[in-house]
Amino acid sequence: MTTENNKNATKAELLAQVVALREQLAAAAASQNPGGDASAEIADLTARLADASAEAAAARNRVDELIAQLAEANAERSKLAALLEASHQALQMSGAVLPAGTTTATAAEIKGPAIVVRTRQGRELPRYRAGRSFTREEVTIPLSNLDEDQLEALRNDRELVVTDRTPD
Numbered sequence: 001m002t003t004e005n006n007k008n009a010t011k012a013e014l015l016a017q018v019v020a021l022r023e024q025l026a027a028a029a030a031s032q033n034p035g036g037d038a039s040a041e042i043a044d045l046t047a048r049l050a051d052a053s054a055e056a057a058a059a060r061n062r063v064d065e066l067i068a069q070l071a072e073a074n075a076e077r078s079k080l081a082a083l084l085e086a087s088h089q090a091l092q093m094s095g096a097v098l099p100a101g102t103t104t105a106t107a108a109e110i111k112g113p114a115i116v117v118r119t120r121q122g123r124e125l126p127r128y129r130a131g132r133s134f135t136r137e138e139v140t141i142p143l144s145n146l147d148e149d150q151l152e153a154l155r156n157d158r159e160l161v162v163t164d165r166t167p168d
Contacts, residue, residue, distance in 0.1 A: 011063065014056040021049040078125065085126045085133055113143045114165045117154055127159045134160055 025045040118138045119127045127134045130150035132141075143151070155162050 011056065011059050014052060014059055017052045018049065018056060021045055021052055025049060081125050081128075084128065110140055110142050110165075111167055113167065114140050115143065115146075115151070115154065116140050116163045116165050118161050120159055120161055123159060127157065129157050129160060130154050140165060 025042060028041045028045060116138050117132075117134050117140075119134050119136050121136075123136070130146065130153050132139070146154070154160060
């Protein structure tokens, strides 16, 4: 059993191989073939068991490495999301002029057709889509402030709840 043959083997498959080899080893030891073939078979099975155990350990180590990398990436993503939200809020509070379409009027000020956008229930972090930041608080956006691609991106985002609002 070589590492080449088991590069794509899952952890469960490797563990199943270890169990099968142990069973074969036990069967060979129990048979005790008087011709001496059993000891050679036992040695072969022992070597195969050692290879399979080493591959299983390597797979476990790789899984642990990937889990650690994922945790680091998630932590970095959270930091960046918080920085982006803080920057956006600071920019709004400073009174700076935001790029066209990024300011949000109150629902009462909007006269034409619009959409109301918020993040889905249970989402803690802001969601950034179409050049805007969304939280659980509803944001009303006039359709005239969105191009077709932005509107499609908002409607197709599973993390956002988008409802149509027609003028009264």
